[in-house]
Amino acid sequence: MLYLQSIVIVRPGTAEDEYSNEQDDWGAGATRIPVSGVNVQPAGGSSEDTDDKEVVVTGWRLYTPRGMDLDLRETDRVEALNTTLQVAGKVARWPAPGGGVHHVEADLVEVS
Template sequence: MMFFDQTVVRVRAGVRIDRGGNQIPDWSADAVSRQTILEVNVQPTTASEATTPERVAVVTGWHLQSPPGVDVDVTAMDRIEWAGMLLEVVGEVARWFDPLDGTVHHVEFDLVRATG
């Protein structure tokens, strides 16, 4: 049975203009927006380690799912704060639709943290 008892914070970059006049993401503390997302399920998925003489790189992954009937405001460009970590959204956010009424049944996406 899956439990939806975890809380995450969606972190979305603001926008700034670079020297070339292009809009680029601004991850500075004053520019980001945060939204608390309640009652999700986060589970571990993968872990890998690569060792070189210069460093040890560790990549850890998680999978987030919302409960039935709940859509969440998260995109592939966002980051997620959870369990004291800042995680990257990997790939697109999957919205699964109810075949009977066409509304979002639930949302799923993967997260990753790379250290080292």
């Protein structure tokens, strides 16, 4: 019953700016990978930074069920819960006894 959510992994393409520098393209050049059967939960609470401007950072955690690997990279974004989340740090692929992946966990953050 826990793994009923669907997400979209958004992987940036590349584009050149006006100085021929390569940069991430999150628009038309991005690849969108739909995934179903995962779980996204609140994790770590929220924090506020009010020094220069009001910013709220909320932590989330993505889990896959046993036996499900996920093509998720630390440079990706995840669309879930009607918002866009950033992958925070390395994606954890927990090994299964006997080989393969037991499940995947990833920290996500929402900055608003």
